[in-house]
Amino acid sequence: MDNKTIVKNVVKHNDGKISNIYFTACGGSLVDMYPAYYFLKSEAENLSTGWYTANEFVHVTPKKIGAQSIVFVCSHSGNTPESVKAAKVAQEKGAITIGLTFNPKADLLKYSDEKIIYEWGNENEVVKNPMAIVLDITSQILGQLEGYDKLAEFADGFNKIDTIVTNALAQVQDRTKRFADKYQHEPMFYILGSGASFGHTYGFAICSLMEMQWLDAAPIHSGEYFHGPFEVTDKDKPYIVMESIGRTRPLDERAIKFLKKYAEKIEIVDAKELGLDLIDSNVAEYFNPILFYSVLCEYRAKLADVRNHSLEVRRYMGKVEY
Template identity: 40%
Template sequence: MELRQIITSIKEKQPSIKSVFFVGCGASKAELYPAKYFLEANAKELRVSLYTANEFNYATPVAVDETSIVITCSLGGTTPESVEATSKARELGAHVIAVTHVEDSPLTKDAEYVVYHGFEANYAAKMEKMTKVLGLATEILNEFEGYEHYIKMQDGFSKIYDLIEKSVASVVPQAKAFADAYKDDEVIYVMSSGATHEVAYSFSICLLMEMQWINSGTFHDGEFFHGPFEIVDKDVPFLLLMNDGRTRAMDSRALDFLNRFDAKTTVVDAKDFGLGSEVAPEVVDYFNPMLISGVLRVYAEQLAIVRNHPLTKRRYMWKLEY
């Protein structure tokens, strides 16, 4: 079913939806964040929450019932915690949408609706999960409250994949420079703001810690001056993700401070790839995460090459019981 059809179908069954819960683990949880951020910024009545799956399972919100939409997400559809969350939400009467890459995977078993996304074809395909969940959020808002910039969001969806492919094709030299400069660092700090906040988080915990075994810390750059900036010094490694949109001032303030003390700083800036020329200013905030994530994938690949440490290499994950 198309995204709009799914939400229309839910409204036919339940005209009054009060809450939307996004549930996942790791990178999949982070890829739910732009949709959560979008709804929080624009919904006047809907209650919106983002949960790591086992938090949802062990401390299930009492608001999960027939007036709820629960969107669960897992790339391969086998993450046990997310599978359990899907079943639990359905048992409680929620309207459950599972988002996954693999047909008939365990995540889909108890879901009322399933959204499938690509992954292998190209860099844009790797961003389909995040983009389609944002599409679901757009449809939820428009269906249950109305959304004045709905057409501009749809125009953004029609352009973002091509922009991602165009951007990643041009960024290899910068990605190689990053890899060469950071390959021997023992820790890399990553930060951003707005809808891109958990892109920084997922790059930190997944691409660096999980896939490269590099220590990393991540924080919202609005919080940077309320603790983390005390570790800034000459040559301390930072990766700053800069947004095109309303929160850019926070990114810029953090960059000014990093440069002031000669921190080792790499910037990935959505403006450098022309996001604002493709997407309307009223909605540009919400498309930063897809573009920046696509570009960062190239950075991670180049880091893996220069360190001779494939992104698929693991010590514990899938190797033992935990």
């Protein structure tokens, strides 16, 4: 089923009376839905929205959830217990649920009114990944419900993003190798980002570095950097900054300016340098995290190689009871 058909189906729910859209998942799947959540926060005039880790959604279910609600739930395996339970709770409250998974036999699909089985593993077709899918559907829903008028620009962006990502991946190969060689013995990283990219700032820290490399990491919003975190800045601490294009770029630039003055270990991943400005400026900022995800996967892969620490190895996840 294509995205337009899903949009048509969910907008008809409750006779078209939709007042809120929620996003819930765990870990990387939760991060995948942050751009759509940020888009709604920024662009919706009447629709309210929320972004919840699944177990909190289950235990502290928003009272607004009901027949007037759309709830996106994503789980790569489709069997994450907290996410399956979140979808069940949402459905029981009368919401229409949209479930996304890589697994066509997933338990999540039992509680999904609309079912999306996405593709995975082809970094040259990011439009088929959940981050892009959820952003596309959400923008179309807002177009249907509130007349959001930048859908043509979004469509053009989705047509371009695969090429932009492919070119960016080629562009960063040498850079990511130098990064890994230089920082392979670092035990701790600070990750900065803003706007729609802050979700991946968080995701790169908790999933790529903490989960996959067993490294300490702290995500910091570029706008919050000067309200506490900058006090630990010195020449010995490594920083990775996702420099977005769009309205929050000045926040990133301010942090970078300070870091260049007081720090020495700085890696800047600049969306403009990597070609994202080929997308219309009215919507390009929402594509930042799609680009950053793919590019930073190269950083983590090179780091894993030089550290001889497979991205697949786990100590606790799926190994012990928790």
